[in-house]
Amino acid sequence: MSKPSEPTRGFHFCQLCDFDPNVVVYDQAAMQCLQASGALGSAEVRVVGRSGRVYAAPTMIWHYVAVHRYQPPREFIEAVMEMEM
Numbered sequence: 001m002s003k004p005s006e007p008t009r010g011f012h013f014c015q016l017c018d019f020d021p022n023v024v025v026y027d028q029a030a031m032q033c034l035q036a037s038g039a040l041g042s043a044e045v046r047v048v049g050r051s052g053r054v055y056a057a058p059t060m061i062w063h064y065v066a067v068h069r070y071q072p073p074r075e076f077i078e079a080v081m082e083m084e085m
Contacts, residue, residue, distance in 0.1 A: 006044045014039040049079035
């Protein structure tokens, strides 16, 4: 997937995972672990489809797909699969 392109203000924690964000904010090791697992994000990625349409998603999208079985729209998946690495 593309690199983060649009930073956001602050962080977003996966609300579907079982952890206490009030504790994590003050624990640097826990925050790094969440970030490495994809359960913490602070930006979005953008991909361009064949038609030129731009799709945006949070950087955590792969976490939602892999861990929580989220199914992005077909057009977004096609745009990601057609990307040049």
